[in-house]
Amino acid sequence: MIKVGVVGGTGYTGVELLRLLCCHAEAEVVTITSRGDAGTAVADMFPSLRGRVDLDFVAPADADLERCDVVFFATPNGIAMQQAAGLVAAGVRVIDLAADFRIRDVALWEKWYGMQHAAPDLVAEAVYGLPELNREAIRGARLVANPGCYPTAVQLGFLPLIEAGVIDPSALIADAASGASGAGRKAEVRTLLAEASDSFQAYGASGHRHLPEISQGLSGMAGARVGLTFVPHLLPMVRGIHATLYGRITREADFQALFEQRFADEPFVDVMPPGRHPETRSVRASNLCRIAIHRPQDGDVVVVLAVIDNLVKGAAGQAVQNMNIMFGLDEREGLDGVPVSP
Amino acid sequence: MIKVGVVGGTGYTGVELLRLLCCHAEAEVVTITSRGDAGTAVADMFPSLRGRVDLDFVAPADADLERCDVVFFATPNGIAMQQAAGLVAAGVRVIDLAADFRIRDVALWEKWYGMQHAAPDLVAEAVYGLPELNREAIRGARLVANPGCYPTAVQLGFLPLIEAGVIDPSALIADAASGASGAGRKAEVRTLLAEASDSFQAYGASGHRHLPEISQGLSGMAGARVGLTFVPHLLPMVRGIHATLYGRITREADFQALFEQRFADEPFVDVMPPGRHPETRSVRASNLCRIAIHRPQDGDVVVVLAVIDNLVKGAAGQAVQNMNIMFGLDEREGLDGVPVSP
């Protein structure tokens, strides 16, 4: 049994990790920390876990994380970078669900995240945990930077087109929308039900923290710096990310076949038949990414539709997938739940 | 492997059966019928099942249900009563998720359901499939009448109080509310999103088909005819039933202990600690019923709050639980998914 520690378990990615790991045959959560709620039973805060999780939250100082085989950081940005080095040195593998190790350019990271990086040396070692792109590197990684939710959907959707060089990499547009759980479980006026329900709006249109992460990823695929416009929106619903991606065609190709071939062996990417429009609910509570490809009016624009559950493939599920890869397990272990729909 | 047939798989209880049975280690769906959609791939109609269910819907005439060990009817009312006798005679066990065999008084059934019963003799043999009440009878049953969604929540909530004889059985009030999936997957104006979202209303206040079913069950527990007022409401959400039950106390008791003892060995009933209010989402996509007990102002009324997922414990999950009991399996098999929350 892999001994798992979770740091910062009171947010949505933390509770989702617990939900998934409950059904994992080869991993067991042995400790879960919380600065503010130490002593509280996990199942008291999250009644959905009653009868399934018997742990109490423990103070970070009491957690003894070094006895774990792997530690997940489900913390706000800026926490993992302070603790990862010690754990890695102690032989504990680390998967950070926050953004601390996602951006290779430390100065760029510091600009977007508004703080000084505490472990710039570790950034170079960290492996960006998008298995469809980086599976081999993940296998041996000591430290995995789990991708953001939007970056997962947008990168998977553009990947086959950019790798094949069939669209103009300087004019990419990613219009994306997320359920409110993407904003996390912190008290804020703007994500109150009475504010965000029955309404829709863009946010961060002039610049969102996921922009440099996506740009870095797409630029890596393209072998050159891409030009990306990324506009996120807040959906009046709980879970799900939908990305609508627009690329200007520069070379003719069978786009459908391109996607089918690129993802043929991927356990969690489903390329839908031509003409379909994936719904976010079709992946709800699962680690799947479903993708459909359109070419409106046979024109010069290709439109890719990609959906994920932001808390699963966009966070906790991908983290478990990464753990499975790092420990040589079946990549699907603990992630075979069927999407919950309706 | 238990060979399972599903009749009428294009509704929500059908697709939920498929979702649950995908993860069942000892049962396999071998055929699924649809009158209107024969020839269509199940996964084309329900994209959430892509990659998990490879069956096509078959016409009822082509289904060869007699090769199955068990057949679930996920049909409108009035279908199972026509086919159950033949299947039972052929040694196939039958679980009807519709109402055909729920009411022992055939005349009463005919009044509420507006049709003549096609198999009145079978009604007497049918076992009402509420395991918490009828587990032993279910074990040997050839034909199980799977309870309705409201009846499951209301009966489980009243059960310990009525069995213990501590409330007035002539003045029971059940105020309940259901998500819109309870109305089924048929095109109707009243359950359109634009009609039912961001709104709330009662319906059937003067009489709802689940009233005689609940009354029959509670009367059985009480050993005498109960007086019940039942008002259902339509919630602006997808899944979940919440029942708020009011009983007039006739004998002092430790109500909390009463519930904890009655359900101590039940795998799917969770009696919450005093003071809690179960949320429907805390059981979403699971077979659980969570219950809390209140006694407002230490007065003479006991209030029971009970929640279930209408599609799981209120339909498909309970049907699988019944199948597990009938075939001597672990009652939890295929039903150990953790509730999906948020």
Add this chain to the structure above:
Amino acid sequence: MIKVGVVGGTGYTGVELLRLLCCHAEAEVVTITSRGDAGTAVADMFPSLRGRVDLDFVAPADADLERCDVVFFATPNGIAMQQAAGLVAAGVRVIDLAADFRIRDVALWEKWYGMQHAAPDLVAEAVYGLPELNREAIRGARLVANPGCYPTAVQLGFLPLIEAGVIDPSALIADAASGASGAGRKAEVRTLLAEASDSFQAYGASGHRHLPEISQGLSGMAGARVGLTFVPHLLPMVRGIHATLYGRITREADFQALFEQRFADEPFVDVMPPGRHPETRSVRASNLCRIAIHRPQDGDVVVVLAVIDNLVKGAAGQAVQNMNIMFGLDEREGLDGVPVSP
């Protein structure tokens, strides 16, 4: 033109007052205060008011409320009781949308609201602003205690039955549900969209602050202390209150006629025809209360269904109605908007 001041305008009742008063022909908001947001333009905080409200929030100390003809307190509980005496002494009429003056028994108020009352003498003078019950007293009032949202719906629904003495006043049950705007515009985890959407739960089942207010009102109607069980629920939607009321019939009557007669001249109470079930959306954004009466199975229980918009008839609209009455205007002025449905 009536000069209106609003104290505490950054919550939902404040913005709703502004929305309604924009269209009022004989009243004008001249000042609006906020402790935290002084200097902010109202329309910057509430974009729905862009182009319609040109005021900035002012600090309470700078508001010069004494120049107003009437001041609305749209504040948390405990503010109006500190300022009302001075305003009333200065000849300004006061309408408090919070709970400070709703409960005549000061000790009881202090118990439920957990603070000492700052103006117990004023409590006796305050008029409870439910026009359907107290219209004459409101006309001359210097200080009106605007009813709570649940109390409005529950009292209007029980009123004809209790006044006529046809139900048992010792066994009243009020099962009610509110949209999330009823919890106000403050950052809290429990009313985040990701927490409260697609879910339903009771709260305060053992005791809610609106219980003593409702009990006081119903007891006044009955001429004796009533016995009331009140269970509120949180709906996954923005606006609307639905009350389902249960009374045990003690004397035969034509219940439908009772309601129609009692409310025949009320501009904002709509008694629906027999058999109907009012939807909350049918009163959305309006000052209406719609009511339907059922007698299930011709038994001994009468069920009343009552809906209001919690922010209008349950708060700001009723406050404007009270102002209209106090100033001798047409009671409908500013309140003739048609409900917004769908």
Add this chain to the structure above:
Amino acid sequence: MIKVGVVGGTGYTGVELLRLLCCHAEAEVVTITSRGDAGTAVADMFPSLRGRVDLDFVAPADADLERCDVVFFATPNGIAMQQAAGLVAAGVRVIDLAADFRIRDVALWEKWYGMQHAAPDLVAEAVYGLPELNREAIRGARLVANPGCYPTAVQLGFLPLIEAGVIDPSALIADAASGASGAGRKAEVRTLLAEASDSFQAYGASGHRHLPEISQGLSGMAGARVGLTFVPHLLPMVRGIHATLYGRITREADFQALFEQRFADEPFVDVMPPGRHPETRSVRASNLCRIAIHRPQDGDVVVVLAVIDNLVKGAAGQAVQNMNIMFGLDEREGLDGVPVSP
């Protein structure tokens, strides 16, 4: 008083017309037709109109529409084209809320709408009722083609940019999303609450009927055929359209000023300050279009965010605005309701 007839009043645009016209000082609905519901009281079908609308639906044959000054067609596509000629000939002015007269190229219309046009000659006479573009022509029009919902938002959002010639007209992208009321009030599985709530998806990505309407409008502004990619999405909410528009900058300009100047005198277009993101709820139930302009990362793409209420500025409200213009009234008459938010 302008005598108004409404043909086909049982859908959402019909009921919204009635809601708005209830508060119109100079117009009165004298008749409203329905093929299927003749004889039914309008207020029985739409309880939100109880006490405000006393009409019954009448059969089309009995409606005597020629006595009206203006007739609104709130019908499915293909009805107005059969009746408009007779009404116009009789001196009745016609406003068609359906698509029959929106596309000048009759062959193109027939291709997209899949039927033969019954009145091709009238198409040439019809005025496209987007007041911000066509106000003068609308004044004298006998027949107005009221724009579609998406076309209203998309055209208003692109208008200043295209008129000023500052973006590449061959590479326009319009990513838009609509609440479910946009799909109309007809029973369909895909817009059931249980299907469309808590989910999000694109539809018609390969081609949607509003594409040729938008293209025609934008091409008119540009003076040349534009290249447009338009992808609509279905939002899990009732009302509102949000358009996110992407244009490639070809000439530097002060984009904010461009919009402010172009719409300076428009009563229903609100250009928000830089940095804002309009929410659909900020225009709910109103005739407003709110627009914000972004230039992400100071790059070569301009992003316009535009929101309307699909049933008001996207349908019934714009139709009333057109009527006001046609009859020389204040353009705001009947349309001064403040948006309902939250």
